[in-house]
Amino acid sequence: MTGAVTAVTPREQVARPAPAIELTGVTRQFGDTTALDDVTFRAEPGQVVGLLGHNGAGKTTVTRLVAGLVAPTRGQVRLLGHDPTTDGVWVRRRLGVLPSSQLVDLRMTARENLVFAARLFGLPAAAVAPRVAAVLEELGLADRADDRAGTFSAGMRQRLALARVLLPEPPVLLLDEPSSALDPVAARELRDLVRTASRSQGRTVVLCTHDLAEAAELCDEVVILASGRVVASGPPAELAARLDVTAVVDLGCDPADETAAAAVLRRRGTPGERTGAGEFQVPGVDRAGVPGLLSDLLRDGVRVQAVAPRHHTLADLYFSLHTTRDGGAA
Ligand SMILES: Nc1ncnc2c1ncn2[C@@H]1O[C@H](COP(=O)(O)OP(=O)(O)OP(=O)(O)O)[C@@H](O)[C@H]1O
Incomplete structure (x- = not known):
């Protein structure tokens, strides 16, 4: 019987877009500590991939490698096909990182925070005001735009931090425990925003989280790390079915x-x-x-x-x- 298998020709392989993020056999040591040990995983464009693991499992090290802030000891890291250690500027222009720590200045208003960030990101002067207004609207902060961030709830501050990350419209987002300090309602609002960023805007999201229900709900794939090694990976429902x-x-x-x-x-x-x-x-x-x-x-x-x-x-x-x-x- 012929023709039962659809072969992928070399031409099609070349035409396929590069994974948004790809780690291949990555090991990272800090002195005697092996933070990551032979880690391989990829996030395809538009996917939400969850990185799960105990404290110290290696999640933050993955985000630092992808952002080009540290280099792998062994193995290869790529963002949209580019090496963050040699193409750091190119990579960081396409990567929005929401760290687990505070990213907004509480003394400034929401709008001032975003205008300041837009200038840092190098947005053209004429584009700053309309882009800031657009993200304030998108993140549900338009009616509090001119209030100081210090008067915001934790959920609003986190939305403002996400607005800042989304300003330059990065195709890839790295979110480090974005909802860990939020109440259930604020956490749900944030999850909806992450879903919109992926499903409606086509962004790739890597989500570091300790919240397993959140990972099951949001992620197309999860990667479970333990002591720097991948111990399981795949779609959440498939993993659970095992x-x-x-x-x-x-x-x-x-x-x-x-x-x-x-x-x-x-x-x-x-x-x-x-x-x-x-x-x-x-x-x-x-x-x-x-x-x-x-x-x-x-x-x-x-x-x-x-x-x-x-x-x-x-x-x-x-x-x-x-x-x-x-x-x-x-
Ligand atoms: N700069 C560094 N110097 C020495 N050890 C480090 C450094 N960065 C990370 N490590 C170690 O590497 C391991 C992985 O750390 P990492 O911060 O990636 O874990 P994590 O999964 O993000 O943890 P958490 O959930 O607590 O943020 C830990 O044992 C940590 O102590």
């Missing part, structure tokens, strides 16, 4: 039938764990196993009220990886 081999079902029955239900579960060899009155967590049952579990329970007269196969989350995967590593069982 854990589903040990599927668990949440079972609820009439509390009066709890003893009968427990007897059925013991007989099936999966006693599970009692989680409440008439409620059990039953291990080793995936979706395909639910009908068998149900019929065994119903045959013994158990009045089943709920059966819910549980899906693992990115958080489950993260903790399983770190438990294995830190527990020394890996």
Whole structure:
């Protein structure tokens, strides 16, 4: 049989755009400390890629390498095909970095902060006022534009910091824990802005975060770092699904039938764990196993009220990886 496989010709390979960010076999040492150890990952244009890991896992070192602030000890770093250590100016013109620390001057108004930054970024004089007005509008700060940033809430300050980063319209954004100090509402507003930057404006976003729910919600791909090494990477749902081999079902029955239900579960060899009155967590049952579990329970007269196969989350995967590593069982 011929023609079943669509081959990629060398011409097409050449035509394909360079990844927005690409690290290949990157190791970075600081004296005796290996901050990154043979790290490989890429962010394609328009993707949101999450960098996850404990404190000290190496996330900030990745952002410093991409910005050209440090060079790799071994391996290769590229931003849109360019080497940040030799093409630093080119790279930094296309990269917006939101550091985890404060980026706005609290004594200045929102507009003054942005005008000041626009001049630093070298925007043409005639473009400064309209561009500042546009980002103030985009980030929902237009009605507070002439108030001092010191009077802003943490969420508004962070939006102003993001407005500053977006001023020169960089195609690639590196956001270091952008929502860590925000309340749930402000964090959601910021997530919406990140989503807009990616989905509507086509920017590539690398998001360093400790917030696993945020990563699962926003990221097309996540890279989990532990002690400077990549321990897992891929789309969040796919990573979480890897854990589903040990599927668990949440079972609820009439509390009066709890003893009968427990007897059925013991007989099936999966006693599970009692989680409440008439409620059990039953291990080793995936979706395909639910009908068998149900019929065994119903045959013994158990009045089943709920059966819910549980899906693992990115958080489950993260903790399983770190438990294995830190527990020394890996
Ligand atoms: N300039 C430096 N000199 C010495 N060690 C460093 C330097 N920069 C980073 N390290 C070390 O490299 C490791 C990774 O640090 P990095 O800041 O990249 O981690 P991180 O994942 O960003 O942590 P956090 O979440 O706390 O910001 C740590 O052990 C850190 O102490």
